[in-house]
Amino acid sequence: MFSKRRSRPTLLVVTDAELSARLRANIVAYKKFQAAQGGLLHLGLPGLWAFAQPSHPETLSQQQAFFESLEALEAGLPRLEDFYRAHGIRLWRVPLPPGTTAAEQLLARAGYRKEDGGTFAMGLGFEDGPLTPPSIPLEELTSQEELIPLNAAAFGPSTSIHLEPWHARHFPELHIRGIREGGQLITGGLTHDAGDTAGVFLVATSHTARGRGLATEVMRGLLLDAQRRGRVAAVLQSTEQGYAVYRRLGMRDLGLWVDWVRRSG
Structure with a gap:
């Protein structure tokens, strides 16, 4: 009598796209955590999250927004500008990962400009x-x-x-x-x-x-x-x-x- 050979479970491989999504989600969660402790201000919109530090309005690294989809970014841009203006902030940034050409075009039309350099995403x-x-x-x-x-x-x-x-x-x-x-x-x-x-x-x-x-x-x-x-x-x-x-x-x-x-x- 032959026994059935148990098949080995397939290991889940985390893809680069999944790691990129996890990176964005973790940064947003980390920033929201900081905002809850009083370090930052937070604007939460459907699929769009913005963070500001009015005590250092000229420090660009502290004024940043992240988005989940092009539709969320497009819908939230007017509120984004109102949020930063209301707190006396005159410059802010939206970090864009590779392959987001449509988002680049949208931001360019809205008056955003691409900065030199960037930050390496890793996972x-x-x-x-x-x-x-x-x-x-x-x-x-x-x-x-x-x-x-x-x-x-x-x-x-x-x-x-x-x-x-x-x-x-x-x-x-x-x-x-x-x-x-x-x-x-x-x-x-x-x-x-x-x-x-x-x-x-x-x-x-x-x-x-x-x-x-x-x-x-x-x-x-x-x-x-x-x-x-x-x-x-x-x-x-x-x-x-x-x-x-x-x-x-x-x-x-x-x-x-x-x-x-x-x-x-």
Whole structure:
């Protein structure tokens, strides 16, 4: 008598398109989380989300909007402008992922202009392959407090001004790891859980500790922790400096997100 051979379950592979959608969703969730703590203002429309920080109206990085579909963007553009104008903000941005030609044309007609450069979108499905654990011990931090000066020194103060109202508190959505030397935090970063995806934010290394692979070790710890919590993917936006680090960790290049900026008045 022959026994039936059990078929192996098919592993779900997270596609690049799905990772891009997860990245947008995680950023929006992270920004909404910040707004709930008092760091940002939030406008929520069907398929369109805008964030503003009136205390720093000239800091473009803090005035940004994300959309789910071309129809949502087109319907929400007038409300978007009213939102920023009402709070005294005269410049804001809409980051566009690759392949959004129709959205580019729509924004161009509405007075937006394409900026030079952009931000690398990256993602990793944990089914892509085994993760390498960190080779040195990482410290689990209870709050984001020490990440703020670390990021400000590494990338400029505008990168972390939105964290000031709530940086010293603990939140279960945030998982923070770092490395100290001489009692000082020299590298660190965090993940923000939204659904089954971990978004990576605020990874930075002090200037005096660069070139030693410490950011790689922190990333290994963040990714492995996320997988152990049951997340299925990790996503992030990378600077040009961090791109090579993330690629060596197996993260996929999801293309360059380019800012389209509206300057009003």
